[in-house]
Amino acid sequence: MEPVYPLQAVLTPEDPPVKNSRMPDEEPHRIADGEIGRHSADNGGHPTNEGGHPTDEGGMAEPHGAFRRALAEWFERVKRPLPWRETSDPWLIWMSEVLLQQTRVEQGLPYFEAFASAYPAVEDLASAELDDVLRLWEGLGYYARARNFHAAARQVVRDRGGELPCTREDWERLPGIGPYTAAAISSLAHGEAEAVVDGNVTRVITRLFRVDADAARAPARRLVDRLAQELLDTSDPGRHNEAMMELGATVCLPRSPRCDACPVSAWCQAAAAGDAERYPVKKKKAPTPHYTIAVGLLRDASGRFFVQRRPESAMLGGLWEFPGGKCEEGEPLAEALVREFREETGANVVVGERVACVKHAYSHFRITLHAFLCQLDSGSPMPATDLPSRWVEASGLSYLAFPRANRRIIDALTSFPGPWT
Ligand code: SF4
Numbered sequence: 001m002e003p004v005y006p007l008q009a010v011l012t013p014e015d016p017p018v019k020n021s022r023m024p025d026e027e028p029h030r031i032a033d034g035e036i037g038r039h040s041a042d043n044g045g046h047p048t049n050e051g052g053h054p055t056d057e058g059g060m061a062e063p064h065g066a067f068r069r070a071l072a073e074w075f076e077r078v079k080r081p082l083p084w085r086e087t088s089d090p091w092l093i094w095m096s097e098v099l100l101q102q103t104r105v106e107q108g109l110p111y112f113e114a115f116a117s118a119y120p121a122v123e124d125l126a127s128a129e130l131d132d133v134l135r136l137w138e139g140l141g142y143y144a145r146a147r148n149f150h151a152a153a154r155q156v157v158r159d160r161g162g163e164l165p166c167t168r169e170d171w172e173r174l175p176g177i178g179p180y181t182a183a184a185i186s187s188l189a190h191g192e193a194e195a196v197v198d199g200n201v202t203r204v205i206t207r208l209f210r211v212d213a214d215a216a217r218a219p220a221r222r223l224v225d226r227l228a229q230e231l232l233d234t235s236d237p238g239r240h241n242e243a244m245m246e247l248g249a250t251v252c253l254p255r256s257p258r259c260d261a262c263p264v265s266a267w268c269q270a271a272a273a274g275d276a277e278r279y280p281v282k283k284k285k286a287p288t289p290h291y292t293i294a295v296g297l298l299r300d301a302s303g304r305f306f307v308q309r310r311p312e313s314a315m316l317g318g319l320w321e322f323p324g325g326k327c328e329e330g331e332p333l334a335e336a337l338v339r340e341f342r343e344e345t346g347a348n349v350v351v352g353e354r355v356a357c358v359k360h361a362y363s364h365f366r367i368t369l370h371a372f373l374c375q376l377d378s379g380s381p382m383p384a385t386d387l388p389s390r391w392v393e394a395s396g397l398s399y400l401a402f403p404r405a406n407r408r409i410i411d412a413l414t415s416f417p418g419p420w421t
Contacts (some may be wrong), residue, residue, distance in 0.1 A: 007168075008094070011052070014217045016211065016212065016223055018020055018209050018210060018211055018214030018223075019303050021249070024238075024420065025311065026152065027219055028214065029390075032416060035222075036086060037284070038174040041275075048417075058363050061406035064230070064231055067167065067231065067264055067267050068231070068233040068240065070263045070264055070266075070332045071233075071240065071243045071244070071247065071262070071264055072079075072236070072239060072240065072243060074243070074244065074263030075239065075243035075246055075247075077249070077288050079242070079243075079246060079248075080105070080246070081249075082096075082105065082109070083096075083109075083113070083116070084096035084112065084188075085242065088165070088188075088189055089189070090164045090189035090190070091121060092116060092186050093184075093185055093188050093362045094115060094150075094164070094189075095112065095115055095119075095187045096108075096112055097181050097185055098149045098176070098181070099111050099112050099115060099140065100146055101142070101145065101180075101181070101198075102141075102142065102199075103140065103141075104251070106326035107140075108140070109380065111136075111137070111140055115134055115136060117307075118136060119161075122153050122154075122155055122156050122157060122162055122164065123162050123239065123344070124155040124207075125149070125150060125153035126150075126154045126157040126158075126162075127154070127157075128150070130150055130218060130318060131151045131400065133146055133149070134146055134147075134318055134319060134401035135399065135400065135401040137401070138319075138402065138404070138407065139404055139407070141404070143316050143317060143319060143403075144176070145176060145316065147176075147318055148175040148176025148177075148319075149176060151175045151176070152174035152177065153218070154174055155174055155175065156174065164188070166184045166189075166190050166303065166406060167186060167190070167192065168183060168192055168194055169185040171185055171186055177333065180196060180197065180198055181242075182194075183196045183197075184196045184198075186242065187238045187239040187241050188191045188241065188248050191236075191237060191238060192234075192237065192239045193232060193234040194229075194237060194241075195225070195229040195231070195237070195240075196228075196234040196241040196244070196245065197221075197224055197225050197228045198248075200244070200245050200247070200248025200249050200250070200252070201228055201241075201244045201245060201314075202215055202221075202224050202226075202246050202248075202280055203226050203252055203254065203280055204244055204247055204248045204252045205224045205228055205231075206220075206253060206270075206279040206280040207257070207268060207269070207270035207271070207276050207279045207280075208267060208269060208270070208279070209227055209228075210262070210269040210270050210273065210275075210279060210411040211223060211224060211227075211279065211281070212281060213281060214281055214282065214283045215279075215281060216282065216283065217283075219230070220281075226299065227417065228244070232236045232243075235266070246306070247262070247263070249376045252276075253265075254277075255277060257271075257277070259271040259276060274275060276352075277392060283327075285375050286318065287362060288361075288364065288365055288366055289364075289365045289366070290365065290367070290368070291326050291327075291365060291367050291368075292326070292327045292333070292367070292368050293324060293325060293326055293327065293367050293368065293370070294322055294324050294326030294327055294333045294334070294336045294337035294340065294352070294369075294370050294371075294372065295321070295322040295323065295325075295369060295370070295371050295372070295406075295409070296322060296324055296337050296341050296349055296371075296372055296373075296374040297322055297355060297372065297373050297374060297409070297413065298322075298323070298341075298347075298349055298373055298374040298375070298381065299373070299374075299375070300376070300391055301393070303393070303419055304391035304392055304393055304395065305322070305391065305392055305393075305397065306322075306323070306345075306389065306390075306391055307320045307321065307322060307380050307389065307390060307391075307392055307397070307400065308321065308323060308344070308345070308387055308389040309321075309388045309389070310387070311386050311387060313360075316403045318401070319401050319402055319406075320400045320401060320402050320406070321402065321403060321406050322409065323340065323341050323342050323344045323345050323381070324337055324341065324371075324404060325340035325343070325344065326340075329357050333370050333372075334351040334372070336373070337349070337351050337372060338351060339343060341374070341381075342379075343366055344383050345379075345380075345381035345382055345389075346376075346379055346380075346381065347376060347378070347379035347380055347381040348376075348378045348379055349374040349375065349376060349377055350374065350375045350376075350377045351374055352372060352373040352374060352375060353372065353373050354370060354372050354373045354411065355372065355373055355412050355413050355416045356369075356371045356412035356416075357368075357369070357371075357406045357410065358371070358405050358410045358412075360404065360405040360408075367405065369405050369409065369411075371409040371412070374417075375381065384403070392415065394414070396409045398410070
């Protein structure tokens with residue numbers, strides 16, 4: 001790799017450390033505050049300054065100009081053709097941002113196509129039932145996003161007559177739209193000069209500048225936000241943001257970054273130091289907890305199954321589920337299920353055959369879910385809170401929105417011998 005002159009971060013006393021990647025005995029290369037470092041003399045013919053270092057075209061450096069151009073040229077060459085890149089319609093851009101957060105493009109694309117087809121305008125989503133929205137969302141996780149998207153669409157129709165916001169501040173007034181989403185929509189749809197900082201961009205920035213602080217904590221996050229804003233190409237912020245995200249998603253990978261294929265490697269301190277995988281710096285995580293859960297598939301005399309709805313404010317809020325809960329340390333599964341069923345619904349059940357054993361990982365814990373057929377022993381199931389519950393035919397389970405782990409139980413149920421198959 002050719003020698004590197006790193007990007008210069010303009011730091012304040014509160015900022016966490018940014019490492020200098022040059023060797024201690026190397027002649028320092030002085031760059032004005034706010035100007036980025038540039039290619040070496042062996043830079044493939046770029047104009048150079050008196051010291052043999054290349055400048056931006058025209059001699060005087062436009063701060064970060066060469067970096068931005070290298071990024072933009074690369075992006076135009078390699079960008080993946082995605083439907084939300086073919087449009088400037090803020091509705092579709094908003095939809096794509098909501099659906100693709102913390103989701104790989106390949107996973108999110110079919111959801112985008114389904115939502116764009118079901119809800120071609122904000123009014124269509126606003127008038128939809130939340131149950132239908134959650135059903136379409138099923139499998140994507142982070143269900144609060146679906147509920148917020150639905151609530152925000154209703155707010156736009158109710159308070160703005162269906163007219164979408166066009167500034168970052170107005171976007172942030174809608175439920176579920178934080179700084180990241182607001183910056184993304186306002187830059188992509190309206191050309192506002194707002195840098196987008198998602199996980200991919202954080203990785204790129206912390207490597208470019210070797211930000212030596214826990215990227216999950218506020219001081220490092222503020223610094224990364226500021227560096228991203230400094231690098232932003234204000235002549236085309238939408239394209240610049242997409243290019244940074246694409247770079248993180250396809251080249252600056254968490255493990256084994258492809259520095260030899262990177263359009264901005266000449267500006268990258270971590271690539272120069274050979275320690276890119278060290279960034280972003282992360283605090284050592286505590287081991288992920290694991291819970292064993294027993295759930296009951298209770299049937300009534302006509303063969304319908306009992307399901308209840310999770311509270312809106314809870315994790316997976318608004319989705320349907322089979323009653324059950326965590327096993328205590330050393331508690332047999334059947335005993336735990338009888339206890340949990342009674343606590344949740346007031347009914348006593350007799351535990352029958354096991355239909356499924358499902359392992360599932362959430363962001364902060366893992367579960368193993370054991371699902372048993374049950375019969376009513378005494379009482380009548382009524383959720384302990386005011387939550388909706390209902391008896392549903394096996395075939396009707398496919399019309400309700402369930403968490404993914406419950407859906408796998410339903411899939412197992414359909415092939416389990418019984419009158420419902
Ligand atoms: S891919 Fe390599 S050179 Fe490019 S930004 Fe990431 S670490 Fe730096």
